[in-house]
Amino acid sequence: MTAMRELGPDAVTLDERPIARRIGLILLDTDHTTETDFARLVASGEIGVYAARVAYANPTTPENLMAMRPRLAKAAAAILPGSELDAICFSCSSASAVIGDDTVRDAIRAGKPGVAVITPxxxxxxxxxxxxxxxxxxxxxxxxxxxxxxxxxxxxxxxxxxxxxxxxxxxxxxxxxxxxxxxxxxxxxxxxxxxxxxxxxxxxxxxxxxxxxxxxxxxxxxxxxNQATAWECLSLCGATADPARAGRLFALDRPKAA
CATH class of the missing domain: 3.40.50.12500 (Rossmann fold)
Incomplete structure (x- = not known):
């Protein structure tokens, strides 16, 4: 048997992060689209995108959208446990309006304290x-x-x-x-x-x-x-995208809040 040599961690150099910037996504478990759009617009060699899903039951009504609120903290905590994220996007437009931005933010930060929260x-x-x-x-x-x-x-x-x-x-x-x-x-x-x-x-x-x-x-x-949330995520990461890929918005810097 060939002798095995263990060099130990001191033999290599560790980067601060495996990838420079990290974006989390909280998706409905029925979502077919957001990951594909973020792969096209946000993910790169410098920006990683990491997703968790929450249970969701159709039909898409205000009552069913509101029912996701208690699940957001657990979903946020499940994204790269023990690692910081630059932002988490809760990828549901209608739910973010029904639940409310502040409530979504507080629920996500209960699972991932201090993280920037983006809603569509x-x-x-x-x-x-x-x-x-x-x-x-x-x-x-x-x-x-x-x-x-x-x-x-x-x-x-x-x-x-x-x-x-x-x-x-x-x-x-x-x-x-x-x-x-x-x-x-x-x-x-x-x-x-x-x-x-x-x-x-x-x-x-x-x-x-x-x-x-x-x-x-x-x-x-x-x-x-998805275009708007991708734009905000890129802006938070100090990155830009080609306007030809996603419209006039991508030619702009991130603005003051509406």
Whole structure:
């Protein structure tokens, strides 16, 4: 048998972190889309993305969204236990509006103390403010009862709603199946002439890949849930992305809060 030699830890140099920056994602266990979008827009040799999932039961109603709140701390704690994160994103637009940003933040910090917390609703509001838009159109895939809290959230942030369109789905797995080409046409139809920008809500939608196409059709900026959270995560990490990949927003620095 060949002799085995153990050199010991002193024989090598340890980096402070395996990867320079770390972003956590808390996903619904039915989410098909966020990880793919973050792999495209955020993850790199310098930024790692690490996900945990929370139990979620359709239909997508305010009551079912609210039911996730007690599960957030455990999910946050499960992301790289014992290691610091630069931020955690709770990747559900409608739930962040229903539960509330402060409540989401406190729940996540109960599992990961002191971490920066990003929600799609607040990230979208910050993105729209950075783009200089105050009169906006909004498109969601949700039922009307689930769209209303998000519309109220955006109004509370100071936005005037020029139009609100919802597609009437109650299952986020079906929302993820809406074709990008269909999203383009729905977005065009949902944007009235007097809207300064369009917000497409829902992290389940495969909208990131068609942001530039929609902007070209409507001639105005487009903000989507995953695009906005990716932009905030990159900004917190001091990184940028190619505007051609995700619309006009990615040409901007991170703004003051909406």
């Amino acid at each position: 609703a607040l990230a979208a509001a910050n993105a729209l403010a950075a783009l200089g838009a105050r009169k906006i159109a909004m498109l969601t895939p949700y039922l009307a009862e689930t769209t209303r809290p998000l519309a109220a959230y955006m109004q509370a942030k100071g936005f005037h709603l020029a139009g609100v369109t919802c597609l009437g789905f109650d299952d986020d797995r079906e929302m993820a199946r809406i074709s990008p080409a269909s999203l383009v046409e729905a977005a065009v139809a949902a944007t009235p002439d007097d809207a300064e920008a369009l917000f497409i809500s829902c992290t389940a939608l495969r909208a990131v890949s068609v942001v530039a196409k929609i902007e070209a059709r409507i001639g105005r900026p487009v903000v989507t849930s």
